[in-house]
Amino acid sequence: MKLGLLFSGGKDSMLAGFIADKYGHDLSCLISILSENKNSFMFHTPSVSNVEVQAEALEVPILIKKTKGEKEIELDDLKNIINRAKSEYGIKGIITGAVLSVYQASRIQRICNELELEVFNPLWQKNQEEILKELIDNNFDVRVVGVFAYPLTKIWLGRPVDKNYIDEVKKLSEKFGISIAGEGGEFESFVLDCPLFKKKIKMIEFEDSCDGENSCRRELKLRVIENE
């Protein structure tokens, strides 16, 4: 089935796309919404240029829509861009990386229901540690590019999601109650490489910035390099 992937550039949406590919579906396009509202419950795509680099590495076309992030308007923006993907790429459904958020999932379900599109949520209700292990087992290179909860600080930025990461974050989860996969917005992740990438991404430079000790983000400057 021709499907569009709701894409933030992070681990969940990329893993969802990877699973869809394994099931034999056709990733016809990526769909990214960039919200100007940092507190949007719907969208967490941090950078236009970086999702464009990922799309280039995937060799999959991308549709990007900027939204002011006002509650109902951002849903209209989402509906419009999904409808555009339907007409331009002939998609029959949408894939999302939704895990636990009924807020996000139910709104996407309503929009796609109106557009008579299927919705696939392959990570829905999945154990968060299993999600991280699935990324590692399938050789995803996932980096932490944002931390937004105590006791996470700047030193977590750039860390790969690997076995050590899981062990450490599990301890923090037990002690402080944070979600190990960042489901509560504790972490923001970015996929630098995964089995779906046809080309490699190279990190040229990065810049870290913090609003407070437990609110830090890493801006990445990336470019695609041709495989040798």
Added chain:
Amino acid sequence: MSKVLVVSLCNEKMHDLEFVLPVVDVLKKGDIEFEMKYYKDIINAEKYSHVIIAGTSLQDDSFIDNIDYFSWLKSYNGKVLGICAGMQVLGLMFGGIINEGEEIGYYFEEFNLDFFGLNGKQEVYHLHNNCIYNWEDIGFDILCLGKNGIGQAVKYREKEFYGVLFHPEVRNKNMIEKFVK
């Protein structure tokens, strides 16, 4: 000792990850023996003490045209829980009529009697385009009636066949374990 058959209605296999595996995860956590089968592959349901017919996606109603695959339900004597589309399967097998009735997201429903651990006002997760209104005419009791007149939880009078329109594998997971145990 319970042995549970989890039935998939999903026309697209990837939907099993969303509608069937969360049910399976509850059984695994409860250390409950189970098997999972696609509805067209069920040969001998009698070897299972319980059957859970899981839901499917909003756009997938292919089971309606294939309802004859569930003819085994009429002679089955174990316990059945139909979830959302699975509830509609139970209704269709006993003469229910499918109507439009979209509900998506969290809703509050009122349970006057204990329903596998659900009591009083409970938040439930809905994801359906269709529903059945004529439950009482086809031999079912309505155990939870939604404000919109839609039966949210029903039981067949002659057997331990239960249906819920909401998705307990998303919210109220304990309900599934209580049904099985």
